[in-house]
Amino acid sequence: MGGMIELDRRHPLAVDLKSFGRRPGTMESGELTVPTPSGVGTEVMQVPEGSEMDLDLRLESLVDGVLASGTVHAVAEGSCVRCLRELTEPVEVDFQVLYVWPGGKNDPEAEPVDPETQEDVRELDGDLLDLVPAIRDAVVPTFPFQPVCTPDCPGLCDRCGEPLADDPDHGHEEIDPRWSALADLR
Ligand SMILES: [Zn+2]
Ligand SMILES: [Zn+2]
Numbered sequence: 717m718g719g720m721i722e723l724d725r726r727h728p729l730a731v732d733l734k735s736f737g738r739r740p741g742t743m744e745s746g747e748l749t750v751p752t753p754s755g756v757g758t759e760v761m762q763v764p765e766g767s768e769m770d771l772d773l774r775l776e777s778l779v780d781g782v783l784a785s786g787t788v789h790a791v792a793e794g795s796c797v798r799c800l801r802e803l804t805e806p807v808e809v810d811f812q813v814l815y816v817w818p819g820g821k822n823d824p825e826a827e828p829v830d831p832e833t834q835e836d837v838r839e840l841d842g843d844l845l846d847l848v849p850a851i852r853d854a855v856v857p858t859f860p861f862q863p864v865c866t867p868d869c870p871g872l873c874d875r876c877g878e879p880l881a882d883d884p885d886h887g888h889e890e891i892d893p894r895w896s897a898l899a900d901l902r
Contacts (some may be wrong), residue, residue: 728754730848751766752764756852760797772789781816784850787808789810793902813837815837838850
């Protein structure tokens with residue numbers, strides 16, 4: 717009963733459901749390696765567009781749509797907000813989204829979203845199941861607002877800009893401001 721998932725190559729990351737049975741109970745699963753779509757990240761941390769992303773994906777046909785669930789594996793890049801050192805962080809995050817058939821989401825007789833499971837609900841674009849928003853919504857909230865290389869990163873020296881972690885004891889000679897003005901003249 718389980719088929720293999722094939723991506724629609726005309727879209728960055730979408731499954732064409734034309735060949736996918738609408739009969740409840742139909743299931744497909746697969747492990748896919750795909751180029752990361754754009755926008756999977758924040759200002760300070762992101763999975764670079766085009767870098768390899770592994771997806772364990774499972775699609776299950778339900779009465780009112782298709783339940784997509786799985787795990788995203790990728791590597792995020794960013795920089796420490798204190799010392800600007802480059803960071804790479806492995807990403808492993810689960811997602812579960814119910815894609816309802818077009819028109820189903822606004823159907824007053826449709827089952828409401830279960831507040832217990834907080835299941836994410838999206839509407840299918842025709843026969844196209846676009847995974848990009850689901851992946852963004854799963855991955856981006858796992859990133860810290862203020863990534864740091866180590867929790868006690870001392871940041872940069874405010875005099876010379878060197879990372880203090882490299883040379884914690886370094887200091888700068890205090891120069892009398894009057895002498896400093898003379899030095900500037902030279
Ligand atoms: Zn740092
Ligand atoms: Zn310094």
